[in-house]
Amino acid sequence: MSVQALETVHTLYGIMAEFETPGHLVAAARKVRLAGFKKFDAYTPYPIHELDEAMDLHDNRVSLYTLIGGCLGGIGGFSLASWVQSVALPLNIGGRPLISVPMFIPVTFECTILIGGLTAAISMLLLNGLPLPYHPVFNVDRFVDASRSKFFLCIESADAKFDRDNTVSFLESLNPVEIAEVAR
Amino acid sequence: MTTTEQSYTTPPQLTESLKKYQNTSAFVGLVFLGLLVAGYFMAGEQQFLRSYLAGFFMWFGAGAGCLALLMTQYLTGGAWGVMIRRLLEAGAKTLYVMWFGFLPLLLGAQQIYWWTTPAGLADKRIHEKVLYLNVEFLWIRWVIYGVIWLGLTYLLNKWSALEDETKSTDYSKKLESLSAPGVIAFFFTMTFASVDYLMVLEPHWFSTIYGFLTIIGEGLTAFCLINIVMALLAKHEPFNHLITDKHRHDLGKLTLAFVMLWAYLNFSQLLITWSANLPDEVVWYIKRWNGGWGSVATLLWVFQFFVPFGLLLSQTNKKSPAKIAGISAFILVVRALDYCFLVEPNFTDARNVQFNAHWLDIIAPIGFGGLWLALFFRNLSQTRLLPIGAPDFQKALNHGRDH
Incomplete structure (x- = not known):
């Protein structure tokens, strides 16, 4: 990386394009990916499922962690009920076996949901990099609309293919409403 | 995407394929129903009726499940319902024939339903329920069920065809306003039917959740069949580019x-x-x-819940036509075992439980499956496969x- 480019990375976070509709954004995101950019992100007021495919996002770690959390919760719940009923406080309830499996299923189920749900929420926040008190994209004034009605795409200067002038002209070819440089 | 109305008519090649599926199903159905009838003479009337009930009720339930889902999708809306509407209509129309399938059970009631025998009717606790458990009312209920199920099927099919022709939203509204009371009527009648034909096999036993359980099972059967047919259609023009992964994903989730x-x-x-x-x-x-039926119960838990649950969690499995069809076919096989499990153990003694499954229990579901699929594909080949109206x-x- 040249000195100049390095300087750019330090002062410029990226180039941002603003789009009027989700359709434009999805089409643009696909072209950006096909152009070979890796470090870019899209910002929308609500989830757009087509973006996953357009940006080729395949990060399913939250599902995996949730599955693991759920399994651990289920095993934990069942073990807890079995330990309480057979070791800590064995009680003969109507002649049923001490480990009375059907009765333990609700507890097992609830623990599965509880731990699975907590794992999902916490791992989602952590993997998203939250909490995040500062993000450069907010340096662009118009970006407040990203949580209301506008759709944004930002190519980051850290991308290997990033070049200030070429990236601007590339984004212009995608027919955005406006293009802005994002300061760090 | 702009496509003319013309492209939604079934191309001759597809009609040809549907006819082929119809003929194959009819052949299999006839052969196995023939074997079932042979079983009547070999294994006796009671065993025949037991296997008949298990096999018949599963496939009658496939049609009933289609009817219930047909009404449900009018009420909920959503792309999944529009895409499978014609399949559900074709499935519901099988009830025109399947409804008559109850006749052997009613005629041979004394063989299979103990409460209808003189000894059963004289039983003190059956006698207390005589207002509901009497043979005349059993026949009357069969007629009432028929009027409601066939009436709903007839109107839903008729208005939907008119909706296509006229493109008038009047019919869409009519379909919706029939479906709401229709679903309620369906739940009542199917609950009673499940009591009449399955639950009373164990005459003193009752479970208030049984009706729901039957209906959900029927919905599951129907969804599995729909998944398989959608995968078949996705192999043909024009459905190979009309049905998207997202449609399959939604059906898989349901x-x-x-x-x-x-x-x-x-x-x-x-x-x-x-x-x-x-x-x-x-x-x-x-x-x-315990014993044989206990193992069947375990098999049902593993193969009708844990395995399909695990497989259907994955998005890839739901979106791939081959995989979702495979999983659905697998569930259907287990559904047949489930119906056998609901019927057969009632005929063993609680003090000396025997594993009393019979070879006819394998013949019957295949026979009725062939018959049902033949009717279904016949209905399908006679209509446009998408509700363009x-x-x-x-x-x-x-x-x-x-x-």
Whole structure:
């Protein structure tokens, strides 16, 4: 990386394009990916499922962690009920076996949901990099609309293919409403 | 995407394929129903009726499940309902024939339903329920069920065809306003039917969740069949580019929901029985807890819940036509085992439980399956396969495509 480019990375976070509709954004995101950019992100007021495919996002770690959390919760719940009923406080309830499996299923189920749900929420926040008190994209004034009605795409200067002038002209070819440089 | 109306008519090649499926199914159905009739003479009337009931009720339930889902999708809306509407209509229309399938059970009632025999009717606790459990009313109920199920099927099919022709939203509104009371009527009648034909096999036993359990099972059967047919259609023009992964994904998710509901309701029934531990209620489970039937119960839990649940969690499995069809076919096989499990153990003694499954229990579901599929494909080949008159038809087609 040249000195100049390095300087750019330090002062410029990226180039941002603003789009009027989700359709434009999805089409643009696909072209950006096909152009070979890796470090870019899209910002929308609500989830757009087509973006996953357009940006080729395949990060399913939250599902995996949730599955693991759920399994651990289920095993934990069942073990807890079995330990309480057979070791800590064995009680003969109507002649049923001490480990009375059907009765333990609700507890097992609830623990599965509880731990699975907590794992999902916490791992989602952590993997998203939250909490995040500062993000450069907010340096662009118009970006407040990203949580209301506008759709944004930002190519980051850290991308290997990033070049200030070429990236601007590339984004212009995608027919955005406006293009802005994002300061760090 | 702009496509003319012309492209939604079934191309001759596809009609040809549907005819081929119809003929193959009819052949298999006839052969196996023939074997079932041979079983009548070889194994006796009671065994014949037991296997008949298990096999017949599964496939009657496939049609009934289609009818219930047909009404449900008018009420909920959504792309999934529009895409499978014609399949559900074709499935519901099988009831025109399947309804008559209850006749052998009614005629041979004394062989299979103990309460209809003089000894049963003289039983003190049956006698207390004589207002409901009497043979005349059993026949009257069969007629009432027929009027409601066939009437709903007839009107839903008629108005839907008119909706296509006229493109008038009047019919869409009519379909919706019939479906709301229709679903309620369906739940009542099917609950009673499940009591009449399945639950009373164990005459003193009762479970208030049984009707729901039957209906959810029927919905599951219907969804599995729909998944398979959607995968078949996706091999043909023009469906190979009309059906998207997103459509399949939605149907797969609904199938998963029904798998979970089936398990949830079944477990609720077990949990309530287990906690109460009353002699009347446990008898049903005593026959299904140990020995051969106990193993079947385990198989059902593993293969009708845990395995399909695990497989259907994955998006890839739901979106791939081959995989979702494979999983659905697998569930259907287990459904047949489930119906056998509901019927056969009732005929063993609670004090000396025998594994009394019979080879006819394998013949019957295949025979009725062939018959049902032949009727279904015949109905399909006679109609346009997509409801072009539905108000949200284009929206449903574009589901899962870029805006």
